[in-house]
Amino acid sequence: MVRVDNRLIFEMSSRGRTGYTMPKLDVPALSDDDAVPRKFRREKPPELPEVSEPEVVRHFTNISVLNHHVDRDFYPLGSCTMKYNPKVNDRAAALPGMSDIHPLAPEEVSQGALALLFDLKTMLAEITGLPAVTLQPAAGAQGELTAMLMCRRYHIDRGQPERDKVIIPDSAHGTNPATVRIAGMKVIEIKSNAAGLVDLEALKAALGPETAAMMLTNPNTLGIFERDVEIITALVHEAGGLVYMDGANMNALAGQIRPGDMGFDMMHLNLHKTFSQPHGGGGPGAGPVCVRADLAPYLPAPEVVRDADGRFRLDYDRPKSIGRLHGHHGNYGALVRTTAYLWLLGREGVERMSRMAVINANYLMTKLAPIFELPYAGPCMHECVLSGRKFKSNGVRTMDIAKRILDFGMYAPTVYFPLIVEEALMIEPTESETKDTLDRFVEIMRTIAREALENPEIVKNAPHTTPVRRPDEGKAAREAKLRWRPAAG
Amino acid sequence: MVRVDNRLIFEMSSRGRTGYTMPKLDVPALSDDDAVPRKFRREKPPELPEVSEPEVVRHFTNISVLNHHVDRDFYPLGSCTMKYNPKVNDRAAALPGMSDIHPLAPEEVSQGALALLFDLKTMLAEITGLPAVTLQPAAGAQGELTAMLMCRRYHIDRGQPERDKVIIPDSAHGTNPATVRIAGMKVIEIKSNAAGLVDLEALKAALGPETAAMMLTNPNTLGIFERDVEIITALVHEAGGLVYMDGANMNALAGQIRPGDMGFDMMHLNLHKTFSQPHGGGGPGAGPVCVRADLAPYLPAPEVVRDADGRFRLDYDRPKSIGRLHGHHGNYGALVRTTAYLWLLGREGVERMSRMAVINANYLMTKLAPIFELPYAGPCMHECVLSGRKFKSNGVRTMDIAKRILDFGMYAPTVYFPLIVEEALMIEPTESETKDTLDRFVEIMRTIAREALENPEIVKNAPHTTPVRRPDEGKAAREAKLRWRPAAG
Amino acid sequence: MLEAIGVRRFEDLLLSLPEKLRLKGHLDIHPGRSEWEVVRDISALGNQNAGAGRYTCFLGGGIYDHHIPSVIDHVTMRSEFYTAYTPYQAEVSQGTLIAIYEFQTMISELTGLPVANASLYDGASAAGEAALLAASVTGRSKTIIAGRFHPHYRDTLKTYVEMSGHQVVVDPAPDHVADLDWLKANLDDSTAAVFVQHPNFFGQLEAMDEIRELTQAKGGLFVAVVDPSTLGILAPPGAYGADIAVGECQPLGIPMAYGGPVAGFFAANQKYLRQMPGRLVGETVDRDGKRCWTLTLQTREQHIRREKATSNICTNQTLLAHRATVYMSLLGPAGIRELGEQCHARASHAARTIAAIPGYSIPLSGAHVKEFVVQCPVPAADVVRCGLEHQILAGLDLGRFDSAWKDLLLVAVTEKRSAADILKLSEVLAAAAASSVGSGGPRG
Amino acid sequence: MLEAIGVRRFEDLLLSLPEKLRLKGHLDIHPGRSEWEVVRDISALGNQNAGAGRYTCFLGGGIYDHHIPSVIDHVTMRSEFYTAYTPYQAEVSQGTLIAIYEFQTMISELTGLPVANASLYDGASAAGEAALLAASVTGRSKTIIAGRFHPHYRDTLKTYVEMSGHQVVVDPAPDHVADLDWLKANLDDSTAAVFVQHPNFFGQLEAMDEIRELTQAKGGLFVAVVDPSTLGILAPPGAYGADIAVGECQPLGIPMAYGGPVAGFFAANQKYLRQMPGRLVGETVDRDGKRCWTLTLQTREQHIRREKATSNICTNQTLLAHRATVYMSLLGPAGIRELGEQCHARASHAARTIAAIPGYSIPLSGAHVKEFVVQCPVPAADVVRCGLEHQILAGLDLGRFDSAWKDLLLVAVTEKRSAADILKLSEVLAAAAASSVGSGGPRG
Numbered sequence A, B: 001m002v003r004v005d006n007r008l009i010f011e012m013s014s015r016g017r018t019g020y021t022m023p024k025l026d027v028p029a030l031s032d033d034d035a036v037p038r039k040f041r042r043e044k045p046p047e048l049p050e051v052s053e054p055e056v057v058r059h060f061t062n063i064s065v066l067n068h069h070v071d072r073d074f075y076p077l078g079s080c081t082m083k084y085n086p087k088v089n090d091r092a093a094a095l096p097g098m099s100d101i102h103p104l105a106p107e108e109v110s111q112g113a114l115a116l117l118f119d120l121k122t123m124l125a126e127i128t129g130l131p132a133v134t135l136q137p138a139a140g141a142q143g144e145l146t147a148m149l150m151c152r153r154y155h156i157d158r159g160q161p162e163r164d165k166v167i168i169p170d171s172a173h174g175t176n177p178a179t180v181r182i183a184g185m186k187v188i189e190i191k192s193n194a195a196g197l198v199d200l201e202a203l204k205a206a207l208g209p210e211t212a213a214m215m216l217t218n219p220n221t222l223g224i225f226e227r228d229v230e231i232i233t234a235l236v237h238e239a240g241g242l243v244y245m246d247g248a249n250m251n252a253l254a255g256q257i258r259p260g261d262m263g264f265d266m267m268h269l270n271l272h273k274t275f276s277q278p279h280g281g282g283g284p285g286a287g288p289v290c291v292r293a294d295l296a297p298y299l300p301a302p303e304v305v306r307d308a309d310g311r312f313r314l315d316y317d318r319p320k321s322i323g324r325l326h327g328h329h330g331n332y333g334a335l336v337r338t339t340a341y342l343w344l345l346g347r348e349g350v351e352r353m354s355r356m357a358v359i360n361a362n363y364l365m366t367k368l369a370p371i372f373e374l375p376y377a378g379p380c381m382h383e384c385v386l387s388g389r390k391f392k393s394n395g396v397r398t399m400d401i402a403k404r405i406l407d408f409g410m411y412a413p414t415v416y417f418p419l420i421v422e423e424a425l426m427i428e429p430t431e432s433e434t435k436d437t438l439d440r441f442v443e444i445m446r447t448i449a450r451e452a453l454e455n456p457e458i459v460k461n462a463p464h465t466t467p468v469r470r471p472d473e474g475k476a477a478r479e480a481k482l483r484w485r486p487a488a489g
Numbered sequence C, D: 001m002l003e004a005i006g007v008r009r010f011e012d013l014l015l016s017l018p019e020k021l022r023l024k025g026h027l028d029i030h031p032g033r034s035e036w037e038v039v040r041d042i043s044a045l046g047n048q049n050a051g052a053g054r055y056t057c058f059l060g061g062g063i064y065d066h067h068i069p070s071v072i073d074h075v076t077m078r079s080e081f082y083t084a085y086t087p088y089q090a091e092v093s094q095g096t097l098i099a100i101y102e103f104q105t106m107i108s109e110l111t112g113l114p115v116a117n118a119s120l121y122d123g124a125s126a127a128g129e130a131a132l133l134a135a136s137v138t139g140r141s142k143t144i145i146a147g148r149f150h151p152h153y154r155d156t157l158k159t160y161v162e163m164s165g166h167q168v169v170v171d172p173a174p175d176h177v178a179d180l181d182w183l184k185a186n187l188d189d190s191t192a193a194v195f196v197q198h199p200n201f202f203g204q205l206e207a208m209d210e211i212r213e214l215t216q217a218k219g220g221l222f223v224a225v226v227d228p229s230t231l232g233i234l235a236p237p238g239a240y241g242a243d244i245a246v247g248e249c250q251p252l253g254i255p256m257a258y259g260g261p262v263a264g265f266f267a268a269n270q271k272y273l274r275q276m277p278g279r280l281v282g283e284t285v286d287r288d289g290k291r292c293w294t295l296t297l298q299t300r301e302q303h304i305r306r307e308k309a310t311s312n313i314c315t316n317q318t319l320l321a322h323r324a325t326v327y328m329s330l331l332g333p334a335g336i337r338e339l340g341e342q343c344h345a346r347a348s349h350a351a352r353t354i355a356a357i358p359g360y361s362i363p364l365s366g367a368h369v370k371e372f373v374v375q376c377p378v379p380a381a382d383v384v385r386c387g388l389e390h391q392i393l394a395g396l397d398l399g400r401f402d403s404a405w406k407d408l409l410l411v412a413v414t415e416k417r418s419a420a421d422i423l424k425l426s427e428v429l430a431a432a433a434a435s436s437v438g439s440g441g442p443r444g
């Protein structure tokens, strides 16, 4: 049913066609006095497409079906927590008084929004065990930046500006080191040990008087819980550093154990992973940061607070704050979705969520380990990392396997990450999937493994049935055609 | 991208799974006094599927993409007016105070709904030239029934109960004769003349003292305007009958000419054709009936009226009314959509709508006539009827051509209707299509015509690329499997 | 384009229209508005209505304020469903066909009858169609309505059959349930069908077994009019031997929308299959042997059979049937049962609470599975009016239908009505009684 | 499933978690609610907010109450777009990739700069990223903010760069536009970039040509912060030589939503391509030679380059960028121009109307293309409060940012604000002045 109508919207354009309506101008037309002075005026109109409303609808509808998406089938992308997002979340975010409110409206007519934010902060504080929360960061990476800036400010405040080294395991997500540099600090990378965990000796060696912090993903990106977490946090604390948890994998822990209780001082959450903000093809997300009480003064401004009379207020008077990271209050719409999600789930629901996520991941690990290879022993938490290296001798790479999965109508796992696993396949089923779906996935993987041995060409040339097949990425980068231009002539 | 996951929702069922939430029961549980007596109780639960919310979403999302639809591409179904429906219509119908109102709410808190209905009646009266309007009929066929019942009541009221014959041209839609019978009257079918129009002699012959009415579709189902309409209406009036216009083709006329001015006494409109209620895969629609002022007393009850003080009210006191045809006020949601549509278009928009519909149809007729055959000369109005008979000698039937179109991603025209055209292809482009789309359609038709001559097998075996290919309709009717049952055993 | 067509002006295409009749000026309707103005103006009208978002709704009488799971809008408002036409070209309509087939199956399960169609306009017109069917298969001319039947359904049924010479007789039902003696006296060999609503218009359960027996003994068809939201707890029509069951799908995930669009369902005994009105989807296989679905038994329908069709219906309420299908899929057997139980428990609690308010009583005994009648100490219209002041739609003033009922209020309680809502209602009722006393207003 | 895994209890999977740290009881959050309760409770909160459906909104300051065509919600809320992940597997992500490519093209057209990225978090953080880029390509450490700049953008920019040792100096702009003398005095060889908002925070047009000349003469980058809804009438940054243009897409079809999610855009001169932050989609061909799209130049990004990445951004605001893309598609060149003209005409009318109210004046001359400052005879906070009584968000009390501005009100006028709305605003302003006089309340 899907034709790849390869036309861009610009290529459907026809002079004079429009898809909008404007109210009748019921005020006087502009007088010369009011006109924009000539030098400020636009001369050449932008070459936007000229199309009708039906054409716009058809174009976007037709390109949309070229996408895989969670509402279609399994999306086992490790580290991405592609869970199903209950539709009530979107309904909540679109309600009157939620989607149509101005961020600078007086607080007296924003009490609903402020109450919601306050309630969400309270829930996230409880879930993480870290009592002070900012909801401003727009995504995980901005949450990391928030925390690293706070960390820097904290040390400076304590008269230790020399503390500017941040220790990061080699299995960490790329945003961690990138963030550290932007926050004006330096990265010390440490190798993981044979079990895929933090190597305590390496950690000790890295710690020192310049240690600002350690960033630790737990469960780590292999899906393994850092069993020495208490020792790790204690070591860093002893050295005078803070311990930051990259909370991208919180779907494994929520309701089971709390980062605050493990000794973490700060962390971010990815609401678009753990707490059901849909990914939107790459965003929006939200990356709240939760911290120890004594770090609260450094949180971004403004902060939602509740006064003694029960009224809510934005507190701008935060002299130690690192400042703002967003023009307004962050991705409020995402925060509404998470609030709806947490209200829907409640405490038992949150516990069930992580429990099922862990069970599903272990189920897949158990079923897939014999077919592929499990470089680090389980049990895993919410995701498992396999290696596809045994097919290399047949010329089949993990990327080929990933592409072949697409032919079966599912998405591919995250591949080649974490970097420390050769030919990595990182698989995260989430709690939303039924056993039936997991079994279908296992069956597909088994089929592909067989093909890789018996008929490797079919895998190496995959995908075969998708709208397009292996775009030439080299050409894309070389030519850097980043916008459409009309054909010459 | 589309896999035909052939599973029905029942086949995804797994004991104990659910996709709903209920509020906590915050009232006392049922006492024995209140319990349903045993004999009234359900013993065996209905075998509804047991599935989770994500499974429901995926199932309906995945089956949905097996459909063709207007938001995908051209839908040239003659007589169906598959125009694009502006999205604001749906937004209007879903607004608070529109979708969430109870039909039995007191009038004092339903003034908005009543005002809307009154405004819509006023607009439809103006467009049709027939001043009295009921919005209750849920679709065209129910509109026809409303009118035929009114017609019957009218004659009885005037002491002419013997008037129970209704004259219908052979090109009429099937609902016309079916309606007449249900209304307790008899059908007199008359043949069309060589030009595809009402044969005046046949009409005269059919008229008589038992004539209750004539039902006339104008433009008729060949897309041709009945040029003798004034003579026709005069003849029927002379014979003491009423003239009903089947307004399914009003998209050709709105804003150009008014049925009331042509001598029609009553008519229905299909809001789901002319006035942009989306078809919903077969419904809902709405079939308002507009009549001459003196027929107003027979309209269904209740009627929306405006009192002298400007307040709106439902008038139930209608002694001559034919009564009710609907549990409440008809398809209100559709009526809101049409109101939004007409407000959006305004008078110029309505005129542009019919103008473009007629131009588009004539453009297609001109381009397609040389490829197929035009049994009745144009110009046409909003649609044109071609014949595919010249391909019969190659064994290619119109149905084959229709199926072959599907391979190109467009829908097929209406085929084998009207019955008076051999191998009919009834094509209605509507005003929403751009010339570009029409040209693509012509190109497809040209390709198929070529194939029919050069490579008829490809047409006869079409479609080739659709999710399924020519369902066995005989088997369906013979076996009459009208519901799913679990596989035995 | 005019050039391609070969005319100079648009008007040249309209030469067959009588020139003197062509509109000269503009239509007398407003100039077009922008999308924003349309939204603004319709919102303004919406604000004049008692939307269930603002008013707590205890109104029922056939249309109920149930919760609508968010999934339903999301899925059924996909362009693929809502902008598709009737699935004539089955090859590119399997989505609609599968959804209808599932609907037919679910309605069959819910009613306990083997065949169900793809939907009719609404519950009331479905009753009308059932009356036509009964008249046609029995060749008889009398239709009996027994028990306390919804007056709108009664009126619609009459509209559907009376003009073709059929007679409709209506049980006075002095006790607000079927009067079996009256029924026996009126049942005869000319009786095509007996219609009973269950629970009836007043929320009462009717003696379905007895009525079925009496009816079928005389060779008439027994037609049950039922609320599908009660069928998780109440015996299905198939279980008590109904020949036909019709009703309204609105409680199953369809917005109230001032009463429409909703969707009627029609389920029947196998033997009436070929007389059924409306579309039917059947399973078959395609050329490659693949299971698939298609419209079937179309020889019953007007576009094939014309005046001999079983009904004149063409466009139906497919999209609303889809909504009900998604709803039933979400609920499953456990949910449909819990839905019934919740309404039942809440209605019982409401009835008990109201019975305790001085002056008010619950005149009819029997289980209140969702809706019940309240005897008020003042005209029910006054109670309703008092409710509006507190943003409560307190119920349906039955005096609208019969002046003898002017002190009766019909109260519906869905799963959405919390204990707090019920408390609020009882306060309104108390206030209405008090204010009427205070103001010396008219009593009983 | 536990059996298949080979454990007896779920807890056996958590053996690596320190037992004593595991949560023993429940989390201290509420039990779950039903979907209906969630909708009800969030609706109740919504009713405590000044939704633009109930309040007439003259608030701006970066977020505007423009009309959002219905098509946008319909199309972008298709599961295909909003439940998809970042388009890593290009084969099954062409929908997202095409839409982003179109976004990049449209932003490039609107800004007159050759390359634009796939979106950043918002306008303010986009300014922060631009400052980082400028510092990195110039190797310089001073960032200058000239003219009357949005205080939130200023603060965000500072947060982004100050911690890595960069200095931000801010023009006092006593005349509420850039002070060119101050600028000359502060521009030097250590200046990485000069940022100017145009129209500026007070709605004024800035001397872009002059500032560009001064800046580039010193080898700094000239960064324009612009409102895309004005770019149908105002010269694009490319035309006045900006090196980088950043801004906020919210006016282009994105709900206000208390300020987020919105989407920042980032467009630049070709030469900064390899330093750009954020994702980029490029055209290429697939194995069969078919044109297609893919994420490209990813070596700039954190997941490849790690600490050497040009930015740490990963998740961005794609869905909001889609909204802007659909919006710009609907409007086209004519619409984007008419949008600008309508806001301009309405803002001018509003300014003229307000200037005629005794006590009020429009202190700044110059074209008001969408937003302008009003000098009030009473504290702007009082005017705002008075507006609330009439369900009007009268504007932004600038006293929130600087006590010297406490009598200044910033008023934004979009195409949605009718003559009647403007009249209502002027009445509120008049009433605020009067009531303050009457009550003997505090003056200026």
Ligand SMILES: Cc1ncc(COP(=O)(O)O)c(C=O)c1O
Pocket: A079, A080, A139, A140, A141, A142, A173, A175, A176, A217, A221, A246, A248, A249, A270, A285, A286, A287, D313, D314, D315
């Ligand atoms: C482990 C980990 N850390 C951090 C991030 C960055 O989060 P975001 O994309 O929300 O900026 C991700 C997201 O992919 C992640 O998986």
Ligand SMILES: Cc1ncc(COP(=O)(O)O)c(C=O)c1O
Pocket: B079, B080, B139, B140, B141, B142, B173, B175, B176, B217, B221, B246, B248, B249, B270, B285, B286, B287, C313, C314, C315
């Ligand atoms: C000419 C004509 N008349 C009547 C009808 C019946 O209208 P409806 O389907 O709305 O009942 C149709 C619809 O297909 C039609 O095309």
